[in-house]
Amino acid sequence: MATQISAQYVKELRQMTGAGMMDCKKALQESDGDVDKAIEALRQKGLASANKKSGRRTAEGLIESYIHAGSKIGVMVELNCETDFVARRIEFQELAKNIAMQIAASPNVEYVSIDNIPTHVIQNEKNIESGKDDLINKPESVKEQIVEGRIKKRLNELSLMNQAFIRNTDITIQDLINEKISLMGENIQIRRFVRFLLGEGIEKINQNFSDEVASMIKS
Known part of the structure; x- marks a missing residue:
């Protein structure tokens, strides 16, 4: 056993x-x-050996894209490595595809890692949590502990590297990358990503067919 x-x-x-x-x-x-x-x-x-390689320069790699079923969510991600040889390996390309899918499946993720989250964003989250009604009558020491725990949870939600891998929830994206670093013998870094959501930022007008016809008649 x-x-x-x-x-x-x-x-x-x-x-x-x-x-x-x-x-x-x-x-x-x-x-x-x-x-x-x-x-x-x-x-x-x-x-x-993953930690030893983490500081090595990554100037090669690829840009991977993923369009979710229904074509309403799209992702582009830049995944870097040290050499073009590794960039062409099927394992590296599969890693890029998996990361792109992970981003599409993680609507709360906005940054590659917690280290990339701006200070003003963290401070704003602290201000929001500190001002919540359920903390008003709490002792200050208890309040600080609760806020710290909530902030940690929130930052993990925003960070791609801290997400549980959708194909194996026993590991995080950081763990997945570390495994591939060990497998391929090169430093691997997620440099940046962008998520596209159809219609995001556009105010949608809900108008049924009868209203549309009536509008056309009046005009």
């Missing part, structure tokens, strides 16, 4: 190695919770 490993334990190993969550969990289970052995196993498999 596999050793039971807590989510926090797995998260800590992922932060230490940069390997994917599922790889870290498996390594810990196989090593009976021994962190040093788990790290050694990940290194032997070439999975404990």
Whole structure:
């Protein structure tokens, strides 16, 4: 029977190695919770290297697009890597397609990562949460904790990297990218994306057919 490993334990190993969550969990289970052995196993498999590659320059890659069924939602995303060789790999192209689909399925996502969220946006969210009626009579220390928790949740909602991957909800988009970095041996970065929603920003006029006919007769 596999050793039971807590989510926090797995998260800590992922932060230490940069390997994917599922790889870290498996390594810990196989090593009976021994962190040093788990790290050694990940290194032997070439999975404990994503963090080391994260600072390397990414000037190649591709721009992927996705149009959702019904043609009412469209996405374009730029995914970067280090070499054109990796950009042409089927695994990299599939990653780009999956990320584009993820963006289409995540209407609340506005930024690549929490680090990309402007300070004024974070401050505005804090002001909104701090002014909510359910916090008025709370002690200040309790109020701060509640606001901090809500802000953290909100920032996670806005960040693409913090989303659960739609094809495997046990991992995040960050985990998915880390796994591909380990697989392909190059730094991979989502540089930017844009989402198009049909009719967004246009005031729609609801007018039934009879009203339209009456309008035409009067004119």
